[in-house]
Amino acid sequence: MKEINYKDMKFNPFNLIGGEWMLITAGDEHSCNTMTASWGHLGCLWGNNDPSAVVYIRESRYTKEFVDEEPYFSLCVMDKSFKKQMAYLGSTSGRDEDKIAKAGLTPVYADNTVYFGEAKLVLVCKKVYAAEIQPSGIIYQETIEQSYPQGDYHTMYVGKIEKVLVRDDEYLKNMVDYGLKDRVALITGANNPQGIGATTAFAFAREGAKVVLVYKRIPRPFDKTKTDRNGADRYFQANAGNADVVESKLQEMGADYLIIESDISNEDAVKNIYAAVLERYGRVDILVNNAADGDMDGLDTIEKISQNIIDDTFAVNVRGSILMTGEFIKHRGDYGRIINLSTDAAQVFAGQITYGASKATLEALTRSIALEVAKYGITVNAVAPGPTQTGWIDDDFAKEVIPIIPMGKLIQPQDIAETILFLASEQAKMITGQVIKISGGHAL
Numbered sequence: 001m002k003e004i005n006y007k008d009m010k011f012n013p014f015n016l017i018g019g020e021w022m023l024i025t026a027g028d029e030h031s032c033n034t035m036t037a038s039w040g041h042l043g044c045l046w047g048n049n050d051p052s053a054v055v056y057i058r059e060s061r062y063t064k065e066f067v068d069e070e071p072y073f074s075l076c077v078m079d080k081s082f083k084k085q086m087a088y089l090g091s092t093s094g095r096d097e098d099k100i101a102k103a104g105l106t107p108v109y110a111d112n113t114v115y116f117g118e119a120k121l122v123l124v125c126k127k128v129y130a131a132e133i134q135p136s137g138i139i140y141q142e143t144i145e146q147s148y149p150q151g152d153y154h155t156m157y158v159g160k161i162e163k164v165l166v167r168d169d170e171y172l173k174n175m176v177d178y179g180l181k182d183r184v185a186l187i188t189g190a191n192n193p194q195g196i197g198a199t200t201a202f203a204f205a206r207e208g209a210k211v212v213l214v215y216k217r218i219p220r221p222f223d224k225t226k227t228d229r230n231g232a233d234r235y236f237q238a239n240a241g242n243a244d245v246v247e248s249k250l251q252e253m254g255a256d257y258l259i260i261e262s263d264i265s266n267e268d269a270v271k272n273i274y275a276a277v278l279e280r281y282g283r284v285d286i287l288v289n290n291a292a293d294g295d296m297d298g299l300d301t302i303e304k305i306s307q308n309i310i311d312d313t314f315a316v317n318v319r320g321s322i323l324m325t326g327e328f329i330k331h332r333g334d335y336g337r338i339i340n341l342s343t344d345a346a347q348v349f350a351g352q353i354t355y356g357a358s359k360a361t362l363e364a365l366t367r368s369i370a371l372e373v374a375k376y377g378i379t380v381n382a383v384a385p386g387p388t389q390t391g392w393i394d395d396d397f398a399k400e401v402i403p404i405i406p407m408g409k410l411i412q413p414q415d416i417a418e419t420i421l422f423l424a425s426e427q428a429k430m431i432t433g434q435v436i437k438i439s440g441g442h443a444l
Contacts (some may be wrong), residue, residue: 001122001165006051009164010177011121013042016077021086023116024055026066026073029109034100034116035063036090039154040075042161046128051161053125056133056154062094064155072112072126073159076119081252111163120167125159132156178425181208183335184281185424186273188264188324189291191215192238193245194391196341197290199413200420201246204286205255207421212258212277212284215243220296231394232296238391264291264320274327283333286424289321289340289362294355302353310354317358322365325380329373336378337424340366341416342435344386344443359384363435370433379432381423386411386439406441 016022017040025034041054053075057064067073078086085103092099100107106117115122133153138144185204190197190213201211222236243259250257258280262269277284293316294300295309325338342359343349349356363382370380387393387401388411398410405411419438422428437444 001117001167004164004166006161006164009121016121017042020077020080021090023076023078023086023089023119024057024063024067024073025076025107025114025116026063026070027107027109027114028070029114031066032100032107032109032114033063033066033094034076034089034105035061036086045158045160047160052128053123053159053161055157055159057157058152058154060152067127067157068130070113070127072124072162073157074113074115075123075125075159076116077121078116078118079120079252080254082118111165115165119165122163122165123159123161124163124165126162127157128160129158130155176422178207178421178427180204180286180421180425183209183285183424184212184277184283185209185286185288186212186214186277186284186324186328187288187290188214188320189341190246190259191217191241191243192235192390193249194234194238194389194413195290196385196388196390196413196416197288198243198246198249200288200290200417201257202249202253203414203417203421204424205250205253205257209286210256210258210281211250212260212281213243213246214260214262214264214273214291216261216263216291217241218293229394230389230391232392235390235392236296264324265315267323270320270323270327273324274331278331284328284331285333285335286337287324287328287339288420288424289324289338291320292317292341292355292358294352294358298351300352300354301350305354313354313358314361317355318361318365321362325365325369329376329378332373332376332378334377336373336376337428338369338373338378338380339420339423340380340382342366342382342384344384344437344439346384348443366435367433374432377429379423379428379430381428381432382435383416383419383423384435384437384439385416386437386442388413388416404442405439409440411438411440 018038021036021038023034024037039056045052089103107114108117111124132155187197187201190201201213204211218239220236222233226233227237262273294313340362342363346356346359366380366382416438
């Protein structure tokens with residue numbers, strides 16, 4: 001979680017509280033309870049117009065005992081994917097069962113209170129006022145009849161907001177508006193849930209873009225008993241499968257998406273991909289050429305290379321990217337961003353000479369095509385990741401490769417995705433023909 005200034009929060013409080021709901025939580029490191037709430041207020045009160053939150057809790061609620069006892073409470077906002085858990089937490093008492101554990105939430109005791117590690121937004125509040133709502137102060141009788149037929153009036157609590165925390169991905173969203181809402185982003189190579197393609201799709205969806213995922217299954221033998229951990233077997237399983245896991249995540253996010261299984265190395269298939277996207281969305285604004293293939297059996301060396309390895313590698317990495325880009329230009333609109341995926345070792349890649357050469361070719365194409373399409377206002381750039389944990393780096397290999405990364409850790413798919421978002425944004429409109437290494441200093 002990252003701390004931000006309350007003035008930098010970007011949300012509609014009516015949607016946040018009344019629509020998305022929030023969890024009111026209080027307790028200490030030994031015990032706590034939480035409840036779902038859709039009534040409350042955010043604003044400024046007393047002091048120096050102190051940022052404040054107002055919440056309401058009925059006498060019968062177990063959480064009230066904790067809020068009364070503790071000087072602090074927290075307000076947690078969750079992703080839409082937690083809607084069922086939120087409904088459960090609001091209808092079940094913590095007196096009867098361990099509802100926090102059953103909801104799959106992780107309590108975090110910090111900053112004098114308890115909040116949940118899964119929250120996308122946390123307001124840490126210091127209790128400064130508490131009073132029961134008095135029926136004599138309610139102006140309209142129908143309010144009492146509708147909201148308090150049993151006479152169970154809420155206690156109103158005012159909390160001074162002392163800290164605002166956001167999840168790392170929400171922090172980036174909160175701090176940078178990429179202007180990608182309703183843009184149509186087409187991403188190839190996206191069936192590996194841990195991969196760069198899928199992670200980039202999630203990042204675009206987070207920004208409100210419509211996402212199109214294109215993938216092709218690549219069958220390779222793997223040991224199912226070893227797919228529970230990072231390594232070649234997990235990676236091969238992911239790339240041999242469909243996009244069901246990725247689709248499930250997009251559904252949880254409430255994303256607008258289209259998934260197509262196809263072969264970008266085939267010209268007719270590429271035309272069909274664009275036909276489907278245009279029929280669904282009417283345009284394509286952003287193309288991410290992420291799909292790649294290459295030898296995984298140690299045969300991509302000058303002494304072992306075969307024609308099939310050369311042809312298969314270049315078919316996807318070069319021909320496929322050219323075909324996807326050409327069709328993008330043919331159907332260009334008033335906004336255009338093309339981002340190619342290279343590798344940080346493209347220029348010198350002993351042991352994977354064909355793969356490296358295909359990526360070096362893609363970097364050359366990036367520069368040349370950038371010059372050709374600049375007149376249309378379209379930018380073309382490439383990102384060149386270093387050793388990235390997409391599920392293929394096992395613990396032993398990590399121990400070998402991390403020491404040669406100057407920043408001392410593996411690159412994560414999210415690191416790549418955030419750079420792609422920037423290159424796809426309006427802010428990057430004058431950046432074109434560039435190859436940007438995201439490698440922690442590896443292979444400079």
